[in-house]
Amino acid sequence: MNRSFFQQKRDRNETAARALLFMSALVCCLLVVLILGFMVVTGLPLFGQNQAMDLLTGAWSPHNGGYGIAPMIFGTLWISFLSVVISFPMSLGCAAYICVLGPHGKATVMKRCVQMMTGIPTIIYGFVGVFLLVPLIRNTAGTGSGMCILSASLVLAVLIAPTMILFFIQSFDRVPRSWLDAVDALGGSRVQKLVYVVLPACVKGIVTGTVLSFGRALGDTLVALMIAGNAIQKPDSLLDSARTLTAHIALVSAADFESMEFKSIFLCGAVLYLITALVILGARLIERRGTHE
Amino acid sequence: MTPPKIKIESLDFYYNTHQILSNINETIPENAITSIIGPSGAGKSTFLSLFNRLWETTPGARVEGRIQARFSDSFMDINDPKLSVIQLRRAVGMVFQMPNPLPMSIFNNVAFPLKLAGITEKETVQNRVTTAIKACGLWPEVKDRLDKKATTLSGGQQQRLCMARALVMEPEILLLDEPTSSLDPRSGAMIEELMVQLKPRCTLIMVSHQPDQVERIADQVIDFTPGSESCR
Amino acid sequence: MNRWGEKAIYSLSVLSCVLLFGSVAILLGYLLVKGLPALNPGLIFGSTPMVDALFLKRQVFDGIFPAMAGTLALIALAITIAVPLGLLAGIYMAEYSGRFTRSVFGFFFDLLSGIPSIVVGLFGFSAILFFHHHISESLAPCLLVSALSLAFLVLPYIVKTTQIALETVPQQTRITGLALGATRLQNIVFCLIPESLSTILGGIILAVGRCAEDTAVIMLTGAVVSAGLPDSLFKGYEALPFYIYYISSQYADQTELTQGFGACIVLLLICATLFTLAAIIQKKVRHTLLYRH
Numbered sequence: 001m002n003r004s005f006f007q008q009k010r011d012r013n014e015t016a017a018r019a020l021l022f023m024s025a026l027v028c029c030l031l032v033v034l035i036l037g038f039m040v041v042t043g044l045p046l047f048g049q050n051q052a053m054d055l056l057t058g059a060w061s062p063h064n065g066g067y068g069i070a071p072m073i074f075g076t077l078w079i080s081f082l083s084v085v086i087s088f089p090m091s092l093g094c095a096a097y098i099c100v101l102g103p104h105g106k107a108t109v110m111k112r113c114v115q116m117m118t119g120i121p122t123i124i125y126g127f128v129g130v131f132l133l134v135p136l137i138r139n140t141a142g143t144g145s146g147m148c149i150l151s152a153s154l155v156l157a158v159l160i161a162p163t164m165i166l167f168f169i170q171s172f173d174r175v176p177r178s179w180l181d182a183v184d185a186l187g188g189s190r191v192q193k194l195v196y197v198v199l200p201a202c203v204k205g206i207v208t209g210t211v212l213s214f215g216r217a218l219g220d221t222l223v224a225l226m227i228a229g230n231a232i233q234k235p236d237s238l239l240d241s242a243r244t245l246t247a248h249i250a251l252v253s254a255a256d257f258e259s260m261e262f263k264s265i266f267l268c269g270a271v272l273y274l275i276t277a278l279v280i281l282g283a284r285l286i287e288r289r290g291t292h293e
Numbered sequence: 294m295t296p297p298k299i300k301i302e303s304l305d306f307y308y309n310t311h312q313i314l315s316n317i318n319e320t321i322p323e324n325a326i327t328s329i330i331g332p333s334g335a336g337k338s339t340f341l342s343l344f345n346r347l348w349e350t351t352p353g354a355r356v357e358g359r360i361q362a363r364f365s366d367s368f369m370d371i372n373d374p375k376l377s378v379i380q381l382r383r384a385v386g387m388v389f390q391m392p393n394p395l396p397m398s399i400f401n402n403v404a405f406p407l408k409l410a411g412i413t414e415k416e417t418v419q420n421r422v423t424t425a426i427k428a429c430g431l432w433p434e435v436k437d438r439l440d441k442k443a444t445t446l447s448g449g450q451q452q453r454l455c456m457a458r459a460l461v462m463e464p465e466i467l468l469l470d471e472p473t474s475s476l477d478p479r480s481g482a483m484i485e486e487l488m489v490q491l492k493p494r495c496t497l498i499m500v501s502h503q504p505d506q507v508e509r510i511a512d513q514v515i516d517f518t519p520g521s522e523s524c525r
Numbered sequence: 526m527n528r529w530g531e532k533a534i535y536s537l538s539v540l541s542c543v544l545l546f547g548s549v550a551i552l553l554g555y556l557l558v559k560g561l562p563a564l565n566p567g568l569i570f571g572s573t574p575m576v577d578a579l580f581l582k583r584q585v586f587d588g589i590f591p592a593m594a595g596t597l598a599l600i601a602l603a604i605t606i607a608v609p610l611g612l613l614a615g616i617y618m619a620e621y622s623g624r625f626t627r628s629v630f631g632f633f634f635d636l637l638s639g640i641p642s643i644v645v646g647l648f649g650f651s652a653i654l655f656f657h658h659h660i661s662e663s664l665a666p667c668l669l670v671s672a673l674s675l676a677f678l679v680l681p682y683i684v685k686t687t688q689i690a691l692e693t694v695p696q697q698t699r700i701t702g703l704a705l706g707a708t709r710l711q712n713i714v715f716c717l718i719p720e721s722l723s724t725i726l727g728g729i730i731l732a733v734g735r736c737a738e739d740t741a742v743i744m745l746t747g748a749v750v751s752a753g754l755p756d757s758l759f760k761g762y763e764a765l766p767f768y769i770y771y772i773s774s775q776y777a778d779q780t781e782l783t784q785g786f787g788a789c790i791v792l793l794l795i796c797a798t799l800f801t802l803a804a805i806i807q808k809k810v811r812h813t814l815l816y817r818h
């Protein structure tokens with residue numbers, strides 16, 4: 001082995017590979033911009049002056065030429081908030097049972113089950129909701145069609161629960177083994193372990209998981225479309241029908257290209273995009289804050 | 294004592310701001326076994342990783358000072374940025390504490406460094422792999438199952454396989470990080486014997502926690518115990 | 526905390542489990558009871574003999590065979606587009622990205638994975654609208670647009686799994702190849718990818734499941750109620766989830782509804798199979814693919 005053996009050689013493959021990999025990553029990122037871009041490019045020319053603002057805040061009254069998407073924004077927020085409110089305690093309880101409170105033997109099986117649940121197609125939740133839950137709500141409430149915010153939120157709550165549980169479990173599992181052993185050694189019960197060690201250590205993870213699940217609920221189309229009734233109105237009670245932004249897009253995209261109604265879906269898309277971006281940004285900020293402290 | 298193979302001059306090593314090694318000056322003789330001893334956390338593994346620049350894979354690691362190794366006739370600086378670290382690692386073999394066979398067949402494990410170096414000629418590969426396995430005394434045990442998974446071997450066999458893998462490139466320097474500490478005494482003895490046999494071809498640097506082992510095979514000892522600066 | 530408090534917390538967590546697992550069990554049970562009667566070859570092939578249908582001798586009109594074939598074609602296309610791109614981007618993220626690119630690209634990928642599927646669908650829809658106006662009048666929503674949009678939808682999954690799989694390769698394995706003189710690229714190709722292959726494959730299968738179940742995207746980008754077997758990239762096509770959605774709102778009689786339940790079971794079976802496959806692969810398959818001598 002002489003000196004030339006150790007000479008740096010320019011590795012063509014390495015350079016080429018690096019370029020290719022970088023380009024791929026860049027392309028993927030550009031897609032994100034592209035998605036917004038196409039909506040704006042296609043949607044923007046459709047609007048006249050000041051129309052966008054009217055659409056964003058105005059009421060929906062096609063007879064008077066009002067095509068505001070405010071009712072849809074309310075519908076979306078109502079349904080997703082409610083579903084998270086229902087789902088959160090349930091998910092937290094389940095995650096706690098799986099990770100801390102329940103017997104070790106069951107944990108793996110239950111976790112597997114929860115993982116499998118995330119694989120149940122959304123359309124199936126919707127389909128069963130329509131034919132099982134909606135009549136149930138209709139009969140219990142005694143009024144209306146049963147297609148309402150409550151029904152949609154209930155189904156959505158079950159739909160997002162597995163994801164939320166997995167987020168929680170993920171953060172529970174990061175609690176150092178030694179902390180748990182310490183509580184065990186001190187003679188603490190499982191509930192004490194949960195309340196005094198696990199939960200305080202996981203606040204950040206729990207918040208992040210909830211925020212991300214909220215994002216998931218916001219973006220769901222099928223459940224709201226099939227179960228919430230799709231009436232365009234500002235909902236007053238849980239038993240009122242409502243339309244979400246996502247359902248609005250799905251319903252109107254088949255309409256006439258030139259109608260104002262049609263133009264509003266691009267605005268809906270942009271609003272959804274924006275809310276999602278905020279949610280993701282929020283989740284990331286929460287995660288950051290914890291790591292700096 | 295044989296002529297020096299490696300010269301280390303005023304060497305400092307840091308992980309971020311944490312200084313691990315300070316002002317090390319040593320010479321390592323050629324065709325001999327140099328043993329590094331010292332308490333846990335003293336920086337023995339870190340020291341070993343200086344010779345094939347494996348420390349560069351750790352973010353925040355930094356080295357100051359000079360390490361010169363003599364390949365063919367002249368000394369050259371290992372940390373010279375113009376020196377190809379890939380080639381360096383092909384010329385400096387390393388064996389770890391835990392046997393780390395890759396998830397492939399026994400034969401492919403030993404042939405792997407050749408493949409990395411672009412040596413593909415079938416005959417050559419066959420010969421060099423066989424030679425390396427034989428050199429490690431593993432041949433009778435594996436000659437009928439070369440295409441079996443390397444993970445099916447016993448711990449001692451795996452470690453000898455790793456030696457064979459490190460030797461297939463015919464390195465002039467071989468680094469061993471506690472090569473026998475995860476093995477039973479018999480397998481450990483075989484590795485030791487192998488190291489002694491390798492002396493004419495190689496310069497060996499070994500981290501060891503076993504005083505009796507050091508006693509048996511080391512030609513030189515570098516002690517990393519804080520406060521002691523002993524060489525034998 | 527007194528004993529009653531502990532008891533209460535424990536009971537609440539058990540209750541959450543019962544609630545969640547119970548609702549999902551009811552959902553699946555209901556589906557089975559309603560759909561089992563429809564589960565026969567007639568559901569899939571209608572009145573056409575099975576052999577003729579499978580060998581494409583005769584068209585199937587009253588079964589879900591075309592919808593299943595459409596879904597299959599869609600998955601195959603979308604995955605073929607998404608996997609190479611996602612793999613490369615994931616490798617870049619794990620092995621080549623610097624601090625800055627990692628955090629910026631990471632945000633974009635998070636965003637992409639958070640964008641509601643209907644918005645991705647709207648993107649595909651507006652893109653094709655754009656091309657329709659500016660390039661050729663003949664362009665309309667079709668299989669290719671759906672596949673592209675779906676590919677974008679699952680791209681972040683593949684990027685993320687690849688990235689995580691590579692990043693979690695233990696340091697010990699990581700330096701094995703390097704110590705033997707592997708270049709960065711060789712180390713990735715010969716050591717890291719084989720080591721993490723099972724995880725990556727698992728992620729890809731989950732992406733396939735996502736393609737199989739998604740309804741919102743294909744609704745906007747080309748799924749139609751009746752199109753026969755998919756035979757062109759530039760035409761509309763049938764898909765299983767879309768068929769189920771259609772049935773839920775437009776069913777004519779009880780038989781059709783039962784068929785809808787049957788289709789739900791078929792879709793569920795497909796997704797369950799994929800999920801189980803993913804789970805098994807993530808456990809069992811160990812890096813045998815890339816090594817042949």
Ligand SMILES: Nc1ncnc2c1ncn2[C@@H]1O[C@H](COP(=O)(O)OP(=O)(O)OP(=O)(O)O)[C@@H](O)[C@H]1O
Binds near residue numbers: 334
């Ligand atoms: N990746 C790293 N980042 C920061 N510090 C490290 C890292 N690796 C090792 N260290 C520190 O460097 C010091 C020396 O570690 P090293 O592994 O070289 O010790 P050692 O002598 O080999 O110990 P042992 O006998 O236990 O193997 C230790 O104090 C350790 O904490």
Ligand SMILES: [Mg+2]
Binds near residue numbers: 337339470
């Ligand atoms: Mg060590």
